[in-house]
Amino acid sequence: MATVTTSTPDWSGRRSTLASIRLAVLTFLADPQWLIPSMIAPIVFGFVSYELFLGSPDLVVYVILGAGMMSMWGQTLYGSGWATGQDRNLGTLEPTLSAPTPYLFVVLGRILWNVVSGLIGIALVFVVVVAVSGTVPSIDNPLAFTVLFLFTMFTLAAVGTVFAAAYVYTRYAGFIQNVGEFAFYIGTGCMFPVIILPFWTNPIALFFPPSWALDALRYAAIPGYVGFSWGLGWDVVGGIGTTVAYLLIAGVVFRRVERHVLEVGNLQEY
Amino acid sequence: MTSAPAIEARGITRVFQSRKGFFYQDVTRTEALRGVDLTVETGEIFGLLGPNGAGKTTLVKILTTLLLPTSGTARVLGLDVTKETEALRARIGLVLGGERGLYNRISARENLRYFADLYGVPYAEREKRVNEVLAWVGLTEAADRRTEEYSRGMKQKLHIARGILHRPEVLFLDEPTIGLDPKSARETRKLIRSLIGQGVTIFLTTHYMFEAEELCHRIGVLSRGRLAALDTVAGLRQLVGGDRTIEAEDYGFEDSELAAVKRLPGVSKVVSEEYGPVTRLTIRVRTGDLSVEEVGRSLIGHGGLAVRERRTSLEDVYLDLVEEETN
Ligand SMILES: Nc1ncnc2c1ncn2[C@@H]1O[C@H](COP(=O)(O)OP(=O)(O)OP(=O)(O)O)[C@@H](O)[C@H]1O
Ligand SMILES: [Mg+2]
Numbered sequence: 001m002a003t004v005t006t007s008t009p010d011w012s013g014r015r016s017t018l019a020s021i022r023l024a025v026l027t028f029l030a031d032p033q034w035l036i037p038s039m040i041a042p043i044v045f046g047f048v049s050y051e052l053f054l055g056s057p058d059l060v061v062y063v064i065l066g067a068g069m070m071s072m073w074g075q076t077l078y079g080s081g082w083a084t085g086q087d088r089n090l091g092t093l094e095p096t097l098s099a100p101t102p103y104l105f106v107v108l109g110r111i112l113w114n115v116v117s118g119l120i121g122i123a124l125v126f127v128v129v130v131a132v133s134g135t136v137p138s139i140d141n142p143l144a145f146t147v148l149f150l151f152t153m154f155t156l157a158a159v160g161t162v163f164a165a166a167y168v169y170t171r172y173a174g175f176i177q178n179v180g181e182f183a184f185y186i187g188t189g190c191m192f193p194v195i196i197l198p199f200w201t202n203p204i205a206l207f208f209p210p211s212w213a214l215d216a217l218r219y220a221a222i223p224g225y226v227g228f229s230w231g232l233g234w235d236v237v238g239g240i241g242t243t244v245a246y247l248l249i250a251g252v253v254f255r256r257v258e259r260h261v262l263e264v265g266n267l268q269e270y
Numbered sequence: 271m272t273s274a275p276a277i278e279a280r281g282i283t284r285v286f287q288s289r290k291g292f293f294y295q296d297v298t299r300t301e302a303l304r305g306v307d308l309t310v311e312t313g314e315i316f317g318l319l320g321p322n323g324a325g326k327t328t329l330v331k332i333l334t335t336l337l338l339p340t341s342g343t344a345r346v347l348g349l350d351v352t353k354e355t356e357a358l359r360a361r362i363g364l365v366l367g368g369e370r371g372l373y374n375r376i377s378a379r380e381n382l383r384y385f386a387d388l389y390g391v392p393y394a395e396r397e398k399r400v401n402e403v404l405a406w407v408g409l410t411e412a413a414d415r416r417t418e419e420y421s422r423g424m425k426q427k428l429h430i431a432r433g434i435l436h437r438p439e440v441l442f443l444d445e446p447t448i449g450l451d452p453k454s455a456r457e458t459r460k461l462i463r464s465l466i467g468q469g470v471t472i473f474l475t476t477h478y479m480f481e482a483e484e485l486c487h488r489i490g491v492l493s494r495g496r497l498a499a500l501d502t503v504a505g506l507r508q509l510v511g512g513d514r515t516i517e518a519e520d521y522g523f524e525d526s527e528l529a530a531v532k533r534l535p536g537v538s539k540v541v542s543e544e545y546g547p548v549t550r551l552t553i554r555v556r557t558g559d560l561s562v563e564e565v566g567r568s569l570i571g572h573g574g575l576a577v578r579e580r581r582t583s584l585e586d587v588y589l590d591l592v593e594e595e596t597n
Binding site for chain 1: 391
């Protein structure tokens with residue numbers, strides 16, 4: 001009788017996430033076209049927001065947070081979805097989905113990598129702004145700032161996950177995202193505090209975890225900052241709450257989307 | 271071991287709805303599969319033939335959990351393809367033909383490592399397994415080159431390497447030799463055949479009759495979403511009226527001569543085709559003792575007449591079946 005040697009399969013979400021990070025790094029090294037969004041864009045953002053906030057006392061921190069976060073946002077959100085779009089283009093979405101591991105773990109790996117590479121952007125903005133303004137910013141509460149900074153990255157990743165699902169759903173996700181992206185920059189307070197925007201935009205911004213996190217971050221960084229009236233503590237609570245909601249949505253949406261594409265059969269479209 | 275068949279499909283249908291236009295949506299319904307029943311036994315090589323658009327790829331995707339059927343049920347290795355997908359995916363392999371489906375900026379080795387992780391090849395064995403399959407498909411030398419530099423044949427071999435990396439019990443191959451030169455195609459077929467020795471069940475689709483004939487134990491002919499036939503090669507030959515084919519060639523035949531040939535004992539079908547000035551009659555003979563000479567006698571008066579007998583090829587069978595289905 002013929003024999004098939006099957007050893008117990010050894011797949012896990014963690015392993016797939018690590019494999020996905022590795023693939024992202026290798027792809028990045030093989031083709032450094034990402035240098036453009038991760039280097040040029042932050043520099044441009046840096047100059048633009050410098051002009052915008054000229055005359056404000058906490059100019060430097062505003063600029064770094066604004067431009068830096070814009071760059072981060074672009075990296076995590078755009079990059080995460082982009083990679084799935086790329087899977088569609090290459091025809092690798094089908095072999096990836098035919099593996100036993102849920103695709104969510106692959107996306108997670110990419111988002112983590114994008115968060116890391118987004119940090120390079122922030123560092124660049126920092127260098128540019130310090131060079132242009134000639135001042136090194138002082139942070140009000142460095143410990144809180146660091147913790148909140150990491151938290152902000154996490155909230156960005158949560159939104160990125162939901163967006164990546166859209167790319168699995170349809171090949172038109174890129175179009176939707178391009179249209180929506182700029183609105184997001186402003187709506188979430190990446191660019192400047194949500195509080196200075198027209199009143200009606202505020203409730204919308206609150207649907208996005210990064211709005212809360214960024215407001216908290218500004219409280220921690222800028223002495224005398226006036227953001228959301230409920231203050232830093234509730235910002236953190238709101239940030240955690242919305243992030244958890246996003247992660248839950250991502251989990252559900254991903255399962256639905258994976259099912260949906262099997263129903264429609266559009267995996268190979270690009 | 272379970273004695274359940276490797277693949278069991280019952281009443282599989284699949285309807286695609288595609289939309290066109292933005293404001294006025296035109297919905298087109300395509301019935302890609304219209305009730306497919308089929309069973310493939312463990313250790314068998316099963317071949318699926320059928321014209322373009324017959325639904326072969328659709329069936330493969332349904333059986334490999336990449337597409338949901340509109341109705342019907344299918345089990346592979348006893349697992350429901352729509353419900354027990356995770357468990358099933360770890361135990362089956364899929365090779366989709368063509369240029370796409372690889373990360374082209376990175377090497378073949380890195381492609382394989384990545385999929386080994388996703389498919390859960392035991393980590394301790396990963397490098398060994400990657401090297402093994404690379405050697406098996408003959409890509410050891412090129413293993414560290416980016417796959418964008420690969421020829422079509424090399425890509426196809428890499429697809430197959432990826433397909434068997436996790437040692438699947440059932441391997442699905444959708445047109446594994448498409449676009450390959452005869453030598454690469456032959457090598458690929460050799461690889462496929464060698465899997466059988468290892469007990470892998472194989473389900474393959476192809477457009478090449480000889481490939482199916484050479485590799486497969488049983489063959490299904492899919493036509494417009496339905497199985498027009500499913501049998502061994504010998505069985506299929508019987509199905510279309512006999513094992514023998516006699517060909518007669520000359521510069522044109524009269525209708526009366528055609529009628530006379532059709533009336534000969536044992537003749538089940540006569541097809542007339544023109545090749546430039548030459549007309550060829552293909553005469554299907556239900557096993558009997560009609561001889562080439564008798565055919566020649568009924569076409570008397572043709573100076574340059576050539577009559578010969580050949581074995582009914584799978585291609586004859588296939589064309590007959592597909593023709594029947596379209597009429
Ligand atoms: N995602 C899809 N959306 C809409 N129609 C589809 C889709 N996939 C396949 N079809 C249609 O379903 C039918 C069967 O297609 P399928 O790809 O299964 O054929 P096939 O037998 O594999 O053909 P080929 O030999 O050309 O590969 C075709 O009419 C095709 O146009
Ligand atoms: Mg096909």
